[in-house]
């Protein structure tokens with residue numbers, strides 16, 4: 001069975017990035033994939049702050065990621081880049097943790113002025129971990145609605161179409177890779 005890990009890279013409890021991940025998970029249901037979610041807010045603070053390599057929580061998450069075929073990662077733009085807490089988490093994982101995995105990156109930001117944060121900060125970081133990154137999508141927070149039915153949480157139809165196109169590409173690449181490795 002194809003296994004997907006989602007990573008929400010926001011330190012916020014009421015996260016818009018989380019809404020995006022929930023939206024994608026809703027659409028992944030039709031593929032009968034198994035999905036596991038990594039929430040940075042669930043991680044012990046001292047593990048992140050003190051950089052405790054080899055902590056049981058980190059080892060367990062590493063194992064989970066190793067079993068995954070694909071990774072969906074969504075985080076906010078903070079000060080023109082990804083949040084430091086996401087980097088603190090990724091720093092604790094093995095060097096090539098995303099090797100052989102298709103990675104779908106998304107970023108949520110407050111201003112279009114920072115849409116290139118995806119291209120110039122998040123994607124290079126994921127490629128450093130050897131992830132096979134899709135183009136990814138930048139989402140303006142004003143194009144996201146919370147407290148409505150999840151399927152209509154992306155209010156801009158063109159944007160929703162791009163999000164779906166990339167999800168299709170994500171699933172197709174995973175199917176292709178699994179076929180190649182059978």
Ligand SMILES: Cc1cc2nc3c(=O)[nH]c(=O)nc-3n(C[C@H](O)[C@H](O)[C@H](O)COP(=O)(O)O)c2cc1C
Nearest residue numbers: 010012015016017076077078079080109110111141
């Ligand atoms: C500390 C902080 C820094 C931010 N810096 C930026 C920024 O540089 N550029 C931008 O477009 N949005 C910036 N934002 C806005 C967030 O990207 C935006 O509110 C996003 O939707 C938050 O996502 P989240 O709810 O998943 O945390 C910042 C927000 C915070 C709290």
